[in-house]
Amino acid sequence: MDWRGRRQSSNIEDRRGQPLRAGGGGLLLLLLRILPWLLRTRAGRVVLAVGVVGFFGARMLGIDLLQLTGPTPSQTASLSAEEQQLAEFVSVVLADTEQTWQRVFTEYGERYEEPVLVLFSQRVASACGSAxxxxxxxxxxxxxxxxxxxSFFQDLERQLGAPGDFAQxxxxxxxxxxxxxxxxGISQEVRATSRGKSAAVVNALxxxxxxxxxxLAGVWGHAAHNYSQLLEPGDLEEALQAAAAIGDDRLQKRSGGEVVPDSFTHGTSAQRVAWFKRGFESGDMGQCDTFSAQL
Ligand SMILES: [Zn+2]
Structure with missing residues (x-):
């Protein structure tokens, strides 16, 4: 991909090299948890009063205490040049997806809200739990x-046999x-429809x-190729190889188990390749109705 020197996204949250931290949200949770004690005892009320005065006092001096629990520059300074470059690459790709989806949403009369991309190493805390x-x-x-x-990109290349930046x-x-x-609202609909259903039905959805x-990744690929001219010869093949490599049938075979179609949750390699291609060739989100299509 011809990605160097392009605009990077401002929606990257780099948490690499940081210990798992609660962050500002965690601080608030902790406060809520000890609030009954703070209100019940005299000592607690004194602590609370000092805390509130301290917090707003600091605010008036221009110091946001919640921000202080955020990442500090020194923590990311230990990353290698290769790791920094990979982060830059991801940032450029994210920026291009922002541009693409802003345009597509505008065409549909909708407003696109950009997602944040969190880079982490080893473990991370999310609103969906820690992973x-x-x-x-x-x-x-x-x-x-x-x-x-x-490090998933390394696995993709070394263990799953899908190298290349467009695969990433x-x-x-x-x-x-x-x-x-x-x-x-599609994800919410899937969740609602899945409620109380058998594992086979849930997996099929x-x-x-x-x-x-x-x-949808293919729809972005179409735009990256035709609007941003990000693609170079061989790039499409890299993505197709990656789509095939992370098909459920392939992954299950790799893990040594028998392929059990009922427990597929991502689709077979052939299906993943076919749907990526459909998005890539058409560039049309309307072609991505996998819910009414015959798979
Ligand atoms: Zn997925």
Missing amino acids: SAAVGPFYCPADRKVYLDL AYVVAHEVGHHIQTLL SVRQELQADC
Whole structure:
């Protein structure tokens, strides 16, 4: 991909090299939890009064105490040049998805709300719970953030046999696809329909949702190629290879188990490739109705 020197997104939250922290939200939760004690005892009320005065006093001096729990520049300084470059690459891809989806949403008379992409290493806390890097990249609808441990790109290349920057871009675009589904209310509908259903029905719905995210990734790929001229020869093949590599049948075979179609939640390699291609060739979100299509 011809990505260097392009605009980077301002929606990257870099939490690499940081210990798992509660952040401002966690601080508030802690406060809520000890609030009964604070109000019940005399000592508690004194602590509360000092805290409130201190907090707003600091505010008046221009210091936001909640911000102080956020990332500090020194923590990211220890990253290697390669890690920094990978983060820049992801930032450029995210910026291009913003541009694409802003345009598409405007065409549909809607407003696009940009997602935040959190870079982390090893473990991360999200509004959907804490997760280890082992789960792979994911999107959390509750905080509308994409979570990405860049070591997944290494796995993609070394263990899954899908190298290349466009393969990595496809992974980012797929997660952004889940964000689109959330903005359009599709994810919420899937959750509501899944409630109380058998595992087979829930998995079948999940497959359709995942294939739609692949198709939406393809719609972005179309724009990246035709509008942004980001693609170079061989790039499309990289994405197709990645889509095939992370199909459920392939992943289950790799893990040594028998392929059990009922437990598929992402679609087979062939399905993932087909839906990505459909989005890529048409560039039309309207082509991504995986819910009424015959799979
Ligand atoms: Zn997905």
